[in-house]
Amino acid sequence: MKVKLAKNSGFCFGVRRAVNMAIKELEVENTKGIYSIGHIIHNRDVVDDLSRKGLKVIENLKDVDGGTLIIRCHGLAASVISEAKNKGLKLIDTTCPYVFSSHRIVNSLLKEGYSIIVVGDKNHPEIQALCDTDDIVVVDENTDFDLVNIKSKKVGLIAQTTLPFNFYKKAIRAFLKKGFVELRIFNTICNDTKKRQLSAKRLAKSVDCILVVGGRFSANSKRLYQICKKINPRAYHIENSSELDEGWFLKEDSVGIVSGASTPDYIIKQVADRIRNIDISCKDKKVVVKS
Ligand code: SF4
Structure with a gap:
């Protein structure tokens, strides 16, 4: 089988930075x-x-009285950061600069009296950290935009960093029709996400079978899987090589590998090596496509 790797694979800049900062601190x-x-x-892994x-x-700072708190790549709510400061914890802030930029936008909009709509997943840590106040409305794919009721005339619209651009455009079009006096739109989708989703689309079209390698809780990996599955029914989401199923492949298949932004290179290599070593001797083998 031929194995093709998507152009933008492995750690994104924000994840690499966060992991390196954490490792450095753990060495002290x-x-x-x-x-x-x-x-x-x-x-x-x-x-x-x-x-x-x-x-x-x-889960929270209840049982911690000292030491160091590493703020994760997705950021933490401002109220939790103040609590950590009050407890005298040393802080190592690995929040991705793209995520941090969304926090800056939200803070300045709130100060200027804007209502804020965030397009994203309200259960994701990035959005939970960003929406540390009740004044922010979070909408997602399941929201009926017509039913979103914002009384303010000044509204700011921002997106989760890993949101598919097409969905953000759909939300923008819907909120433009609402007739707010002022609607400020911020493109907070990170560049890495855009490039990764584009490479995934291209690769999914050009191979027989496509694997998305990434964490089950990784929003960007789940998005990549959704994107690939729409284009190629033989798309599978795995965390690492141990989840590969030989029944997915046929002899002479071309297999694409796309990775989430938090998947390290060594896991991608293990997946690629394992596929190359699969021995498909039965030509008539049937491929089972999981939905
Ligand atoms: S995907 Fe983008 S926003 Fe998320 S950590 Fe990576 S660079 Fe930062």
Whole structure:
């Protein structure tokens, strides 16, 4: 089988930066503990590796009285950061600069009296960190935009960094029709997301079977899988090579590999190597396409 790798694979800039910052901090001797609220990135293998190096993942700051808090790549709510400061924790902020830029926009819009609509997944840590106040409305693919009721005449619209651009355009068109006196639209979708989704689309069209390698909780990996599945029914989402199923492949298939932004290179290589080593000797083998 031929294996083709998507152009934009492996860690994105924000994830690489966050992981490197965390590793650097974990190398410093620390007797009081190093913590992160939630996983600093959405990849199980990397998170396990960081925990072997000493990072303790906690749900909140209740039981922590000292030590270091590593703020994850998706950011943390301002109220939680102040709580950590009040407790005297040392802070290592690995928030991706793209995510941080959304925080800056939201803060300045709130100061100027705008209502804010965020297009994204309200359960995702990035959006939970961003929407630390009730004044922000979050909408997603399941929202009926006609029913969104904003009383303010001044509205700011921003997107989750990993949102598909086409869906953001749909939301923009819907909110333009609402007749707000002022609608300020910010393109907060990160460049890496745009490039990755484009490469995934191209590759999904050109191969027999396509694999998206990325964490189950990774928003960008789930998006990539949705994009690939729409184009190529033989698309599968796996976290690592142990989840590969030989029944997915036929002899002489071309297999594409797309990776989420938090998938390290070594996992992609393990997947590619394992596919290359699959021995498909039965020509009439049937491929089972999972929905
Ligand atoms: S996908 Fe974009 S926003 Fe998210 S961490 Fe990577 S560079 Fe930052």
